[in-house]
Amino acid sequence: MKKSRIVITCAKGVPPFLKEEILSLGLPVRSETVAGVETEGTMEDAMRLNLFLRTGQRVLLLLREMEARNAAELYSGISRIAWEDYISPDEILCVASAVDNPTIRDYRFANLKCKDAIVDRIMSKIGRRPASGPERTGAVVDLYWKKNLCLVYLDTSGEPLYRRGYRKIPLHAPMQETLAAAVIQATGWKGGGNFVNPMCGSGTLAVEAALVALDMAPGLLRENFGFMHLKGFNRPSWDKIRQEAKARVKKSFRGKLVATDIDPKAIGAARQHAAAAGVDHLIEFSTGDYSVTPIPEGGGVVILNPEYGERMGKIEELKEVYRGIGDFFKKKCQGYTGYIFTGNLDLAKKVGLKAKRRIPFFSSNIECRLLEYDLYQGSRRIPGAEK
Ligand SMILES: C[S@@+](CC[C@H](N)C(=O)[O-])C[C@H]1O[C@@H](n2cnc3c(N)ncnc32)[C@H](O)[C@@H]1O
Numbered sequence: 001m002k003k004s005r006i007v008i009t010c011a012k013g014v015p016p017f018l019k020e021e022i023l024s025l026g027l028p029v030r031s032e033t034v035a036g037v038e039t040e041g042t043m044e045d046a047m048r049l050n051l052f053l054r055t056g057q058r059v060l061l062l063l064r065e066m067e068a069r070n071a072a073e074l075y076s077g078i079s080r081i082a083w084e085d086y087i088s089p090d091e092i093l094c095v096a097s098a099v100d101n102p103t104i105r106d107y108r109f110a111n112l113k114c115k116d117a118i119v120d121r122i123m124s125k126i127g128r129r130p131a132s133g134p135e136r137t138g139a140v141v142d143l144y145w146k147k148n149l150c151l152v153y154l155d156t157s158g159e160p161l162y163r164r165g166y167r168k169i170p171l172h173a174p175m176q177e178t179l180a181a182a183v184i185q186a187t188g189w190k191g192g193g194n195f196v197n198p199m200c201g202s203g204t205l206a207v208e209a210a211l212v213a214l215d216m217a218p219g220l221l222r223e224n225f226g227f228m229h230l231k232g233f234n235r236p237s238w239d240k241i242r243q244e245a246k247a248r249v250k251k252s253f254r255g256k257l258v259a260t261d262i263d264p265k266a267i268g269a270a271r272q273h274a275a276a277a278g279v280d281h282l283i284e285f286s287t288g289d290y291s292v293t294p295i296p297e298g299g300g301v302v303i304l305n306p307e308y309g310e311r312m313g314k315i316e317e318l319k320e321v322y323r324g325i326g327d328f329f330k331k332k333c334q335g336y337t338g339y340i341f342t343g344n345l346d347l348a349k350k351v352g353l354k355a356k357r358r359i360p361f362f363s364s365n366i367e368c369r370l371l372e373y374d375l376y377q378g379s380r381r382i383p384g385a386e387k
Contacts, residue, residue: 001042005062007153009036010055013361013368018055025052028343044234046156047227048241051219054181054208060142060153068150069101072115077150078117086154089128091229092138093118096318097156099145110327114143114152134175136160139229156174158226164278165221169269171202175305175341180208186359186370187301187339191253194300196336198290198328201261203270203283205303210279213253217245221277241385256296291328299335302375308344308368315347322350328332329353329375338373345369 005217009287011121012016015032022029024037025048030038037056042051064081087093088346099107118141119129122379140155162178175183184205189195191213192325197206219225219244227233261267266286274280286294290304304325310314322340329338330353342348343366348355 001044003040003042003128005030006039006041006046006049007036007060007062008039008049008056009058009060009068011035011057011182011362012177013359014055014179014182017185018053018059020185021053021055022049022360025049041234043156043227043230044237044241047225050157050161050225050227051245052217052358053161054212054218055178055185057162057178058142058155058157059161062151062153063157064150064152066150066152067148068145069148070101071109074145074150075113077116078114078152079117079119079121081152082117083121084125085232086230087118087122087139088231089122089126089130091130092135093130093132093142094134094136094138094140095132095145096136096140097143097145099143101145101147102103104145110143110145114141132229136226137224140226143218148163154226154230156225156227160225161218163222164208164218164277165223166273167202167204168276169202169272171266171269173307173383174202175204175363176205179361180204181212183303183339183341183361183370184209184212187303187337187372189301191255192300194255194258194296194298194336196256196258196293196295196300196302196333197304198260198293198302199304199306199307200261200270200273200285201266202287203259203266203273205305206257206259206270206283207274207277208273209277210257210282211277213255213257213282214279216249220245220249236333252282255298255300258286258294258296260286260288260290262289267384268325291332292326292330293328293333300337301337301339302329302333303339303341305341306313306347308347310341315344318344318347319350322347323352326351326353329373333375336375338375339371340371341368342371343368 066077099110134216142153144151207276355371359370
């Protein structure tokens, strides 16, 4: 099978974790950018990436790299690609683009030109043209056009991979599934001990942790991917890859998963999300203040994603909450490694414990940190420790 350049996009801060995942799937890492990693592989490799990756957003297979100075050149360059080999006139086509070209004021114009070039080409070769629309549930083409360089990709994911399919109830400030997976990877937790998540909100961290503990590929939860809408989609090969992934899924793991939140609505949503992911039997949910979260014997990871005032909550009230988390860590979580994921480093100082590591992440373009604390016996408050 023919190999192509494959770019996997991700949130800023995530490339180091995405790289590890790509390498562990046996694929090379060719290069990396602030929000993506490039590898190389076949369409079958792209299917595997879509199924197994936890931290990537989109798996893009490069079709053509070309020069285009303006919309007319874009149209003629795109028309020269043999679209009839990739997209059937019976499919619904979506074209998305990121454009930074001096002749284009509105990216929608580039989308339109690109879409016209594709459907006109298919019309001229087959006599029928595919319908098109904004939904990414059919065949998806992504265009990256910067200055005169134009990269044309088949988006083999379609809908971005953070849409796992289990999160259905909207709550305030949920963490994106792929970010939660990267955060868990950063803690090094693989299911070998307990995973405790007070302030669990809609349950994203707990559900993603359960998937990791069971070695369950997140793509097993999804029915639809972009590659299924491309000509030559190899269903038997896809079924085989899925079977492989299913065979890896464990029934249980050593350790406990605990998720709590003060808001009963959040716990209700988190339970439903866990059920939709098929992992509700693994997570012990309860409603209550974070400080009364039951902490199982034996150590592990305790992780909190408190509000940080950007999108909800008030800073003054939150100072007390962060101070309280420091006390909770110190008094109740000895023998664990503690983590706080926050977008407000001033608030984090109120925790009063010295962070051993500070791992940078971005959530909706807000710069965040995952702060790691060793909570050994007798951890002490250090005034002004979080500098
Ligand atoms: C930023 S959200 C967590 C989002 C979560 N990571 C997710 O993916 O949905 C913070 C959560 O902390 C909860 N919370 C706020 N104060 C709390 C407290 N004192 N004890 C327990 N939970 C609290 C809120 O109800 C909210 O669900």
